[in-house]
Amino acid sequence: MNVGLKTLILPAGAAATAAAARALADGALVAFPTETVYGLGADATNAAAIARLYQAKGRPAFNPLIAHVGDLGAARQIGRFDAEALALAEAFWPGPLTLVLPKTADCAVADLATAGLDTVAIRIPAHPVAREILRLFGHPVVAPSANLSGHVSPTTAAHVRSDLDGRIDLIVDGGAVAVGVESTIVGCFEAPMLLRPGGLPRAEIERVLGRTLVQPPADADSDSGQPLAPGMLASHYAPRTRVRLGADRIEPGEALLAFGSHPVSGIDAASAVMNLSARGDLAEAAANLFGYLRALDTTGARTIAVMPIPDDGLGEAINDRLRRAAVGRE
Ligand code: TXA
Ligand code: MG
DSSP: OOTTOOOEEEESSHHHHHHHHHHHHTTOOEEEEOSSSEEEEEETTOHHHHHHHHHHTSSOOOOOOEEEOSSHHHHHHHBOOOHHHHHHHHHHOSSSEEEEEEBOTTOOSOTTTTTTOSEEEEEOOOOHHHHHHHHHHOSOEEOOBSSOTTSOOOSSHHHHHHHHTTTSSEEEEOOSOSSOSOOEEEEOSSSOEEEEOOSSOHHHHHHHHTSOOBOOOTTTTGGGTSOOOTTOTTOSOOOSSEEEOSOSBOOTTOEEEEOSSOOOBTGGGOSEEEESOTTOOHHHHHHHHHHHHHHHHTTTOSEEEEOOOOOSTTHHHHHHHHHHHHHOOO
16 A cells, blocks of 8 residues: 655645646645645556555545546547537636546546546646646646545645545645535536536536536446445446456456466466456556456457456455446446
C-alpha cells in the first residue's frame, strides 16, 4: 500500500500549484480544492498512478472516476458532446456539474479510470486553485473526493490530512470550499439522466434543457443485489466473451489472463496469453486489468480463463470487477 509516504502540505499559491503540476507529471497523488469538495488527483493517462490512487483511498473499489479538465477544448478531446451536452457545458462550466459522455476514439483517459466503460465522466471545476493546477499540468486529472473509502467528502485540507496523511504525496491547502457537496452528475444519453444529485440544482439543468431529467432505473445495478448507488448506472465493464474465474488449467482454445509466475497446465494450447503482472504485483495488475480484458475479448477465443488473484489490497477490487465481468451484462 502507499502507507509511509511523507505527505507535504503547501498553502495555495504559485509555488504550490507548480509543485502540484510537477507531482502529477511524476505520477504522484495530489489533493487539491475544487469548489465542491477536495479532490485526490492523479494523471488521468497514467494507469499506475491511478492504481495507487485507488489504494490510497483504502478498501479499494474500481468505481469510475471523474476526469477534470481546464477547458471545453480539452473536454472535447476525451468525450463526445451532443447538442444537449454542449448546452449544459456552456451554461454551467466551470462549475459543479459532471457530464457522462461517450468516449472519443482517441480518449487518453486510462481504462482503469473509466473502469473499462465506453463512457467518461468529465468536469471543469471552477475553483481557481484547481484551474491553475489543470492549466499548468495540461492533461486531464482524475480526482475522486479526497477521503478514505466510506468516509464523508472533505471540505477542508485538515479533513484530507486526517484521512490521507502518509498515503498521498501532496495536499494543496486552499481553505474551506464553497459548495460543500459533490458535483451533480448528468448522463448524456438519449434522454439526459440525473445520475447523482449534487451542487448544481436539478431545476437549473432542466431549465437549460427545456425538459425533465430522467431517473436511473431502480434495477440499474441489480447484479450487485444493492440499490443503485449514485452514479453507478451500468458501472461495470463486461466483455462479450465468457469469463471463467479461478482457472488453474487451460482448455484448448481458451485465452488466458494470467497473474504471477505459477505454471498453468494446458498453457501451450491457449489461443492467447496476457499476464496482468508476472511479478505478482497487484497495483501493476490493476493498471493492466481493463486493457487486457478488452484485448483478449477481441481475440475470438470462446472463453477468457482468469488465474486466481489474491484477495488482499487491490486484489479485492480486481476480483470484484472480474466477478462482474464473469456475470456479464445480463
Ligand atoms: O464534486 C465532485 O464531483 C468531486 C470533485 C473532487 O470533483 N469528485 C467526486 O468524485 O465526487 P467521486 O469519485 O467521489 O464520485 C464520482 C462519481 C461516482 O459515483 C462514479 O460512479 C460516477 O461519478 N461516475 C464516474 N464515471 C462514470 C461513468 N462513466 N458512468 C457513470 N457514473 C460515473
Ligand atoms: Mg466520493
